[in-house]
Amino acid sequence: MRPGRSQSRTQRRSQTGSSIKQLPFAPVSNPFKPMELISDDQVAMIHHTSLEVLQGIGIEVQNDRALDLFKNAGADVDDKRVRLDADLVEQLIRGLPSEFTVHARNPEKTLKVGGNQMVFATVSGPAFVSDIENGRRSGSMEKVREFVKLSHSLNIFHHEGGAGVEPLDLPESSRHLDMMFAQLTLTDKGWQPCWLNSRKRARDCIEMAKISMQMSDEELYANPALIAGINTNSPLLLDDGQADGLIEMAIAGQPVHVTPFTLAGAMSPVTVGGSLVQQNAEALAGIVLARLANSEARVFYGHFTSNVDMRTGSPAFGTPEYAQSVVISGQLARYYGIPIRSSNTTASSVVDAQATYESDMSIMACVQGHVNVMMHGGGWLEGGLTCSFEKLILDAELLQMQAAFLKPVNLDRSELGIEAMATVGAGGHFFGAEHTMERYQDAFYSPLLSDWSNFENWQDKGSKTATERANGIWKQLLKEYEKPPIDPAVEEELAAYVDKRKEEIARTGE
């Protein structure tokens, strides 16, 4: 049996034993040249103009540890306003790590971040959850667990991106612990916490990662086991909690991206160019801070620039401007020699054609622009306010199709079927050709969601739209979910940590 075929056979069975056909868990790499929308000179211009912003306007930093780090490095700190000399920034962004390995509880799911590798992660952050039967409603812990199970079951997602939805039925002060417990026990994939808004919460992430991996601080430092991220409060502000989260992750050696929230026209200038200059200034400020906290920090570039609808002020996503800013941000990240994160986004309120084309625009830009970590890769709806279970399935299909597109075409002589052409002859067909029979089972990408039946057969099956079929798929996946093995002692230790911290939070408030 040829090596290429044994992998393809696996394709027809999920690795989790499900009856749903999907691609196997595998790293996705983009072997093709990244798209470039602007010249090298223009990339350098954005860099230098953002240095001018950091030096002339500066950034407000609302965190004392951060202000001290900036002061000690020789920055101009006036109350909370930090102005960074261009030379200081240039010096601090030199020699940043260009890639890192992110370890997963299951070593087969450990991944490289950087170069031409792409990591697809599921959504995090929404307050609402939706499916087409029950509509849109507040997130709950039950839905968090279901989402993490689905995130585990869908092989195309490399990372559990943040538990999908906020469990609004649990107390705000401690629900991050329950979410992490779900992420660390219901899947063995790598993961991304989404609560770096205080020093304590950042420490919770690190402590629970240590327990999950059974590692010491030093071991986790050497073998990072999560991907974290912070947002600047654009324009030009870094708040207390985000700064603390960034510093904690930098010190702990965990990969952390700095992602400005630059919605052009609202939180940044009304142009793609201006928003990218501001994004770059804010990203560099955060990267410099991480470096000041730890010169070995694994810190990388965050993209989230989109635009607002100027008639209403509503944020728009997956727009042409969004796609342009993704590709140019990829050029900026490569200028700095560091990985980049972006997202799979849409503003649509429903899993329809719009949700699909806005996501596809985002994904196309991420793929063509060589984005390394695609956050919100599965399940994001309605500008990130809603986590949709049908959208998760749709996104899995969109990403599987990209992964299949990026697989090099085999042009070996034996694959070309020249003899088959001679045998079949003019006007014949290849269905029965030996060349076909040897390959037909795994010849082409086999879809998760698409229905290629003819119209009559499609009608006979109930005339279902892709969104309606997605509903059946996630339910089937949930039904067939199997919890990945976990040492009961580790699970107990995680539970004990959650209990201890909940008790502490009840007592001290944090």
Add this chain to the structure above:
Amino acid sequence: MRPGRSQSRTQRRSQTGSSIKQLPFAPVSNPFKPMELISDDQVAMIHHTSLEVLQGIGIEVQNDRALDLFKNAGADVDDKRVRLDADLVEQLIRGLPSEFTVHARNPEKTLKVGGNQMVFATVSGPAFVSDIENGRRSGSMEKVREFVKLSHSLNIFHHEGGAGVEPLDLPESSRHLDMMFAQLTLTDKGWQPCWLNSRKRARDCIEMAKISMQMSDEELYANPALIAGINTNSPLLLDDGQADGLIEMAIAGQPVHVTPFTLAGAMSPVTVGGSLVQQNAEALAGIVLARLANSEARVFYGHFTSNVDMRTGSPAFGTPEYAQSVVISGQLARYYGIPIRSSNTTASSVVDAQATYESDMSIMACVQGHVNVMMHGGGWLEGGLTCSFEKLILDAELLQMQAAFLKPVNLDRSELGIEAMATVGAGGHFFGAEHTMERYQDAFYSPLLSDWSNFENWQDKGSKTATERANGIWKQLLKEYEKPPIDPAVEEELAAYVDKRKEEIARTGE
């Protein structure tokens, strides 16, 4: 007023006076490097292997004029099997025109085909027509007229691609005349006939083009005014009518593409590589024939390679393999220095997420692969069996978004808003900034179909999906349609030609 802004203002009004907001009619060019999926050596290998096929296996040609042309050129003609020496092919594909201008009745809609230009054309060929209220039914002349009006009204479509749907309520023998009459009178855009399946019909296209443009044969030869295409009957067969159509167009100097119908696994080998070798062999055979008919022929490369679902034999479209074959075909066309056509395709039976992502996959590949003529750009559904009015609107949005994505980002200093950043300050917003006020009306792409309202406003407007909104848009466009000016004498002359030919067909059968 700056030049850039006056164009943007136009963006808010349709050029046809409609209340529907859309981009103005404008050529679309792709200023970025084409994507490359295979190496230059591999491109040359596909070329040489296809020459080997033409020399060793050959192609069956069911047309006497074509067989004579091949014979006279020194090809090995055995009954209807034509075997072409590699040197002969190499010699005949040298110096092919790399671009041509296609004139439209309205000179503002004259377009260049070739280089980095993209021409978007609407669908042709479906037997069924559909909209979400009336469902799927047989095509009719009434629907042809409505479709051509919409094709005219949507600025993003540069060309009327073939009247949308077959008018099955009219006699098969003469309905092509009614379709062309609609194309030549209801829009002033360039056009593409879809009935090159006999010498007489090809001549009808040319004669009606001459009347429409009020040109002699010589003038039309010098100033081509339509884009034609033929299909080979894959595998390796060129039938009588298609060969005649190709020869007529070559002689008349009208741009014509040769498009093999290579559905991998059925009409070509079960691999992308093998299907591309066969596609290339068939395309070269047609290109060589056009050149033998007229050494100045404006002939170009046709891509239609996709794959079938190997479980059912159903054709699949907009698949990862389809996208790979588009991009590689672009590489092949550039190897020959000629323009290339491809298509915007989907196998979905309904205008849903699947229709959207399969179309998006096709469009992404066409854009990244520098396809020059995108046929079936608007309205194609269900593997080309159905012309959907809602899909036409959806496709217009997908293509508008690509056009906006391809517009170079303005990075002039004045656009960056550095002063606005200083004024707005940390944590503020840009809504009221002077830099914003000067630009906000035309700052961003304004969608045709997307709804960026928040959830509550979207609900208040009736919780409509994009497909439901598309229904409202095409109806509004039809209501507001204005027939472009046409000299009544020209319209009469066209009508008289149609009458004369119908009488002739009734009498002689063709």
